[in-house]
Amino acid sequence: SQQGEEDPQALSIQEGENATMNCSYKTSINNLQWYRQNSGRGLVHLILIRSNEREKHSGRLRVTLDTSKKSSSLLITASRAADTASYFCATDFKNAGGTSYGKLTFGQGTILTVHP
Amino acid sequence: DAGITQSPRYKITETGRQVTLMCHQTWSHSYMFWYRQDLGHGLRLIYYSAAADITDKGEVPDGYVVSRSKTENFPLTLESATRSQTSVYFCASRRAQPGPVNSGIQYFGAGTRLSVL
Numbered sequence: 001s002q003q004g005e006e007d008p009q010a011l012s013i014q015e016g017e018n019a020t021m022n023c024s025y026k027t028s029i030n031n032l033q034w035y036r037q038n039s040g041r042g043l044v045h046l047i048l049i050r051s052n053e054r055e056k057h058s059g060r061l062r063v064t065l066d067t068s069k070k071s072s073s074l075l076i077t078a079s080r081a082a083d084t085a086s087y088f089c090a091t092d093f094k095n096a097g098g099t100s101y102g103k104l105t106f107g108q109g110t111i112l113t114v115h116p
Numbered sequence: 117d118a119g120i121t122q123s124p125r126y127k128i129t130e131t132g133r134q135v136t137l138m139c140h141q142t143w144s145h146s147y148m149f150w151y152r153q154d155l156g157h158g159l160r161l162i163y164y165s166a167a168a169d170i171t172d173k174g175e176v177p178d179g180y181v182v183s184r185s186k187t188e189n190f191p192l193t194l195e196s197a198t199r200s201q202t203s204v205y206f207c208a209s210r211r212a213q214p215g216p217v218n219s220g221i222q223y224f225g226a227g228t229r230l231s232v233l
Contacts, residue, residue, distance in 0.1 A: 033221065042206055042224030043159075088158065090222075102147055102166055102212075103174065104222060108158035 004089050004107035012113045019076040021110040023089030024069075030092040030100050032065055032072050037086045037109070046074075046087075079114045086111050119143070122207050122225035129197050130233050137192045137228050139207030146212035148190040149222065150174075150182065152203040159206065165190055166212070197232045204229050 004025040013019055023032070031050045035043040049056045049065045049072065056063045062075040076083055090104040120141040129135050139148065150162040161174030163182040171182050179201060181193045194201055205228045210220040
């Protein structure tokens with residue numbers, strides 16, 4: 001399966017601490033995206049990093065991408081109770097022609113709990 | 117700006133019945149997707165569509181049928197529901213972007229929770 005794998009499956013931290021989630025994948029990508037899902041809701045896009053980028057920031061989010069290791073990490077700094085959610089990585093794989101299939105493959109997610 | 121809406125939000129049905137889940141988007145996005153979300157499996161792609169009248173299978177298409185006669189609608193039909201199709205179903209859409217790398221962000225509906233008894 002091309003599906004990405006995420007770890008840890010669950011992460012429990014205190015408010016103010018940093019949270020790091022990791023994602024690994026198996027084949028070449030065009031980009032990798034991170035999504036957030038609050039309980040009972042749909043997924044919301046957080047950040048996209050392209051295959052030629054190594055690091056990207058958005059507010060308290062920092063994403064890194066290492067294409068040689070086929071892995072990415074999402075760092076949430078100074079976590080808040082409102083960050084409690086599931087976080088998913090999603091990969092846009094390259095097809096044989098080097099372009100996109102137009103679809104994403106999602107990992108199984110990391111459940112983050114931030115305690116006040 | 118309604119965005120992307122799914123209906124119904126909750127559905128209970130019986131084994132063997134036909135069920136149709138609706139998805140409607142107001143952005144005129146080219147691509148639309150159907151996923152199912154189950155504990156331990158994350159999101160799995162059922163079917164997707166690159167444009168009206170163009171659909172393709174995803175990872176878990178068996179037991180499902182889709183159609184896309186209009187850009188804004190992408191209904192998912194379970195022709196004969198089975199208990200294993202009890203799940204939360206999400207619809208998503210995205211723009212088609214020009215250029216050799218057709219990447220894009222997906223926008224999700226709120227989901228339909230389906231129980232097959």
